[in-house]
Each structure stands twice: as C-alpha cells, then as structure tokens.
Amino acid sequence: MHLKPALAAVLISTLAVARPAAAGPALLFDATDGKILYAEEMDDQWHPASLTKIMTAYLAFKAIRAGKLRMDDKVICSELANKQPPSKIGLPIGGELTVETALKALIIKSANDVAVMLAEKISGTELQFVADMNAAARDLGMTRTTFSNANGLPAVGQVTTARDLAKLARAVATEYPEYAEYWAMTQMRIGKIRLGSHNGLLKTFEGADGLKTGFICDSGFNVVASATRNGRRLMAVVLGEPSGGDRNVRAASLLEHGFQQLGWKQIFNQSTIDNMPVPAEAKGPISVRSTIQSWDCGNGKRNPAVEARRERIKAAKIKREKAKKAAAQKKAPSGATKPEAAVKPAPSGTTPAKQSSATGTSAGSGAAKPAPSAATAAGAP
Numbered sequence: 136m137h138l139k140p141a142l143a144a145v146l147i148s149t150l151a152v153a154r155p156a157a158a159g160p161a162l163l164f165d166a167t168d169g170k171i172l173y174a175e176e177m178d179d180q181w182h183p184a185s186l187t188k189i190m191t192a193y194l195a196f197k198a199i200r201a202g203k204l205r206m207d208d209k210v211i212c213s214e215l216a217n218k219q220p221p222s223k224i225g226l227p228i229g230g231e232l233t234v235e236t237a238l239k240a241l242i243i244k245s246a247n248d249v250a251v252m253l254a255e256k257i258s259g260t261e262l263q264f265v266a267d268m269n270a271a272a273r274d275l276g277m278t279r280t281t282f283s284n285a286n287g288l289p290a291v292g293q294v295t296t297a298r299d300l301a302k303l304a305r306a307v308a309t310e311y312p313e314y315a316e317y318w319a320m321t322q323m324r325i326g327k328i329r330l331g332s333h334n335g336l337l338k339t340f341e342g343a344d345g346l347k348t349g350f351i352c353d354s355g356f357n358v359v360a361s362a363t364r365n366g367r368r369l370m371a372v373v374l375g376e377p378s379g380g381d382r383n384v385r386a387a388s389l390l391e392h393g394f395q396q397l398g399w400k401q402i403f404n405q406s407t408i409d410n411m412p413v414p415a416e417a418k419g420p421i422s423v424r425s426t427i428q429s430w431d432c433g434n435g436k437r438n439p440a441v442e443a444r445r446e447r448i449k450a451a452k453i454k455r456e457k458a459k460k461a462a463a464q465k466k467a468p469s470g471a472t473k474p475e476a477a478v479k480p481a482p483s484g485t486t487p488a489k490q491s492s493a494t495g496t497s498a499g500s501g502a503a504k505p506a507p508s509a510a511t512a513a514g515a516p
Contacts, residue, residue: 159355159375159423162297162408163389165397166305166361166368169407172393177297178417180279181374184349184357185222185245186295187287189303190268191253192241195234196311197271198257206235208256215261216251219286223248224325232325238314239323242347244330250286261285275302276409279417289351294420297372301408304346304359304370318345318361335383336360340390346370348382352432353422356382362390369393378428 160181163173171177198204210233212226224246226232232240237253240246254264261284268282277299283290308315321338322331333348342362349357355375362369371389376382424432 158385159357160297160372161374161385161389162301162372163393164301164305164370164408165401166308166370169301169305169409170401170404171406171408171411172369172396172404173389174297176418177301177372178279178413180294180296180418180420181357182289182293182351182354182420182422183280183287183295183300184351184354185287186300186347186349186357186359187282187285187293188241188245188250188349189300189307189347189359190271190282191250191264191285192238192314192317193303193307193311194257194264194267194271195238195241195253196307196314199234200311204234204257206233208234210234210237210249210252210256212248212252213255216248216255219247219251220288222246224330236323236325239317239320240325240330242317243320243323243332245333245348247286247288254285272299272303275299275306277302278413287349287351289353296417297374298408298411298413300359300372301370304361304372305408307346308361308368308370315344318347319343333379334358334360335379336362336387339383340387342394343390344368348379350379350429352424352427352429355423355427358382358386360386360390362394364394367394367397369397375423377423377426 158175160176160179161173162171162175162177164171195204199206209231212228212230214228217226217228222245224232224240224244226248232249232252234253234256237249240249241253251261254261258264258267264285265282268285269280272280272282277295280295280299281292283293287293307318319337320332321334322329324330333350334343334345336343336358337345340360340362342364343360344363345361346359355377356379357374357376358372360371360373369390371386371393373382373386373389376385425434427434
C-alpha cells in the first residue's frame, strides 16, 4: 500500500485498514479539530456524484440562517427539475414542497429534482447557484473542487477530492449542528410514500450519525461517513468503491480502527486537513466505470437471491392469471353456447360432424363436459 511520505508518521496501522485492490482515495479525520488519522491519495481529484448535495444543503442552511429562506417556504418543481433522472421524488411541474421537506428529501433520498428546486429557490437559477457553490468552495479552502450542477449527476468538470469533501463535511457539522438529525435519519415520508436512506452504516455501525452517499458509474460508490463515540466524532471519506457493500465495509473499517487508536495517536499527530500541503503528484480525475458492479454501468453481477425472488414473483403472476381465467370459465352456465358458435344442423342424410362449442364440448358427444377446475388450470401440484 502506497502512503504519502509526509503522512507516514501520523497514519494508522496499515494492517488494520489494508487497501483493497483498485480502491479509490480515502481519508479518516477527527471532525473536532480536523486532524488526519489516515489518508490515501486524498488530493487526487474524483467525481463527487451525490456527495455534491452536501454543498447544496450547506448553502440552504446558510440561506436560512441569513433570513433569505424559511423552513416553511415552498419550493416549486420547474421544468428543469422535473427532467432530472432518478434518484428523484418525481413531482409534476408546478408541484410544491416545503423547504424542510425538501432538505430531508435531498439528504435522505438524495433526490436530484429536489436539488434543482432548492437551487432555483435560493439563487434564482441553477446556473447562479452553481456559481454560489464554487464561491463557497473557495471560501472553505476546497482548492481542487469545481461544481457544475446542484445534484452531482455526470457533468464535465465536476470534480473534488477526499480532502475537500472533508473540509465541507466538517463545515456542515460544526457550523450547522442544528441540522445534525437530518444526516442521521434512515427514512422519511412524503404523504404515504416512505423514502429510505442509501447510507447503510446508519443501521449497522455503532455511533453512526451521517452524512451522505453518492454514486455514478464514473465515480463508483462514494461516501462521507460520520460516527460519534464517547463524545469524539470521526469522519471517513471513501471514494471509488466497486459496490455499495464494499463502500460500507471500507468506511466502517476506517472508522472502527480510528476509534481504537484515537487516544495515543493524537499525542504525535499535528497534521490536519488544513495544514498539509497538496503534493505535486496529485492526479486528475479518472473513470472507474469498468470496475463497478452495477447493471447501469454494464458490469452488473447477478445476485442469486434477487434472481430467485424475481422468478418466484413471475411464477406467482402466471399462476394468478391462469386461476383467474379458469374461474371465469367455471362461472359460465354448463353446456351454454354462444350464438355464433352454435352447432349447425347437418345436411339431410349425413352423419353429424363434431363441432366445438363455447364450452369446449363436442356436438356428437350428446352432453357438455364441465370446464376445468381452477386448481387444474393454474397448474397446482
């Protein structure tokens, strides 16, 4: 595993957080003082995907504090917002949400349409909002970040780094602690619809309390994860994992080892996300599409359990359709025939031919046969 020479004295044990093959940048830091506990390629540029929405939420919080926006204000779904691809709420043009509901949908559901709705509400247009995002990034010292839209969907030039995301996440947590519960929520409701979080660590990792996941094919599976134990809050930035499961495991291993080593490590650690220089060899963005385990990226792997469930659902549907058809046939009067299917009299001097009636009986049988039972028609064992 390659470690930056300047960080060698302050990084945690490599055995405990051994880097998987082809893993992207990673960073573990103390949210209180910004001290770096572990770092790999933290200044290499990467596509942020929906981690972009952390900045969108940050600017919304800032507007609320400045009195330019209220939680009960309405945000409206424009044509541009309506056209955004999933993940989304799916409001029609002209549909409305309160700012409070919109913020929850942005953070929990990662709704792309809602990101545009908030952007337009705050800055008038998404284009102006993007300019405001980039200005805020500069103010926070995010020197290798450029935003191109409000939601993180694929866009030319939209890049960030693990260190820059760490600065943003820390700013959100320290400047706007009143919204901490939003980042920790696992689900929300809009009417009768339940929306769940993509952050699996919130349900599986002790002390997990945020923040946000992100995914597009070029970026892989990203997360800024946060957890608090015994009054100490750590954050991990993990970028470019091949699956959601790998993302969770890597973030959890970083956080867990950080908590285990936190005490003695702080004695020697003077490196922070603010004072470490950007190395000259820091790289530009790459695409990891070919390594991603997703059907959307053309590299999906079949999950046997999911496939078996799909087959059961398909078989049950066929069974219901057959049973419904058989039940309809059973309700028809026994021996009844439709006028157009009635048996025509045979010509004089000839033997009556066998002709089919509406109930499937033979004209020469002398009696109608009962329709098959529902169980037989449905293929019951």
